[in-house]
Amino acid sequence: MKHLDISVIVPLKNEEESLPELAAWIDRVMQANGFSYEVWMVDDGSTDQSWDVIRQLSHENPNVKGIKFQRNYGKSAALNEGFRKAQGRVVITMDADLQDSPDEIPGLYSMIVDDGYDLVSGWKKKRYDNTLTKNLPSKLFNWATVKMSGIKLHDFNCGLKSYRKKVVKTIEVYGEMHRYIPVIAKWSGFRNIGEKVVEHRKRKYGTTKFGLERFINGFLDLASITFVGRFGKRPMHFFGALGTLFFLIGFIIAGYLATAKIFWMQYKMTERPLFFLAMLLLIIGSQLFLTGFIAELVARNAPERNSYLVEEILENED
Numbered sequence: 001m002k003h004l005d006i007s008v009i010v011p012l013k014n015e016e017e018s019l020p021e022l023a024a025w026i027d028r029v030m031q032a033n034g035f036s037y038e039v040w041m042v043d044d045g046s047t048d049q050s051w052d053v054i055r056q057l058s059h060e061n062p063n064v065k066g067i068k069f070q071r072n073y074g075k076s077a078a079l080n081e082g083f084r085k086a087q088g089r090v091v092i093t094m095d096a097d098l099q100d101s102p103d104e105i106p107g108l109y110s111m112i113v114d115d116g117y118d119l120v121s122g123w124k125k126k127r128y129d130n131t132l133t134k135n136l137p138s139k140l141f142n143w144a145t146v147k148m149s150g151i152k153l154h155d156f157n158c159g160l161k162s163y164r165k166k167v168v169k170t171i172e173v174y175g176e177m178h179r180y181i182p183v184i185a186k187w188s189g190f191r192n193i194g195e196k197v198v199e200h201r202k203r204k205y206g207t208t209k210f211g212l213e214r215f216i217n218g219f220l221d222l223a224s225i226t227f228v229g230r231f232g233k234r235p236m237h238f239f240g241a242l243g244t245l246f247f248l249i250g251f252i253i254a255g256y257l258a259t260a261k262i263f264w265m266q267y268k269m270t271e272r273p274l275f276f277l278a279m280l281l282l283i284i285g286s287q288l289f290l291t292g293f294i295a296e297l298v299a300r301n302a303p304e305r306n307s308y309l310v311e312e313i314l315e316n317e318d
Contacts, residue, residue: 004087006037006091009091012096020053022102023039023057023064025102029106030105041057043066051066074176076173090109090112099202100159104160108160118192119182120196122197142155149180153182236293239292240288244289250281253278254278
């Protein structure tokens with residue numbers, strides 16, 4: 001198979017107007033820099049003529065390839081399928097709406113190949129989006145992600161990113177987790193994560209696909225990634241510790257009430273709020289402990305229970 005320098009993955013939905021301009025722009029950049037390349041355009045259930053446009057572009061330029069979903073699955077699914085197909089030494093993702101500039105490709109490529117980064121995320125320092133509906137929620141989202149992940153990036157949600165090929169072949173993206181690819185990469189052992197200020201252009205065609213539900217789902221996915229990354233192979237450490245803590249607090253309260261009843265002759269103990277709190281904590285603690293126990297059994301019996309990411313193996317043959 002011919003060696004490829006770059007694979008460009010473009011997830012899209014209803015972007016028929018921008019695709020020809022984007023494909024031509026990418027080709028100009030690649031030709032000017034002498035890169036061998038492929039472009040995977042992933043049609044995420046478009047209802048316009050986007051797929052017909054991709055067919056035509058592929059006919060005119062064999063470097064342009066396409067994947068068409070039967071229905072809309074979301075950006076994460078589109079990226080995941082693109083990652084599976086990508087064969088370039090460096091994989092670059094960008095949106096199809098022309099708000100990401102292909103002129104950034106050489107710089108992103110260089111940071112992976114020459115500077116040794118595993119992943120480089122774009123930072124749209126100057127944005128042209130609506131302040132109330134996109135910019136402010138994005139800042140809140142980025143702040144929360146930095147605090148939970150410890151990765152100091154300014155713009156996790158920027159679609160313009162570059163990856164070492166090994167990264168995209170290791171990680172799996174689903175739900176709304178495309179926002180947290182740097183977090184997923186970190187939990188997979190790729191810690192050399194960089195950032196590059198990139199140009200953010202005004203939308204030329206179409207309308208934004210951003211919605212409030214994606215913002216809400218994004219935070220839920222962040223919690224999921226954080227939990228799986230830390231406790232995926234040892235759930236008992238989380239549920240068991242939490243359950244034990246709750247149970248002990250409930251037991252101490254119950255012990256106090258029993259002592260007051262027996263030695264201090266206090267009455268109507270079962271009518272006190274502390275009694276109900278003790279019972280609640282004992283029940284919740286027991287349930288959390290059992291949840292951890294069951295989760296541990298599931299994890300220990302899963303086919304991939306002992307599947308780990310091994311970077312290198314040295315063996316001396318006799």
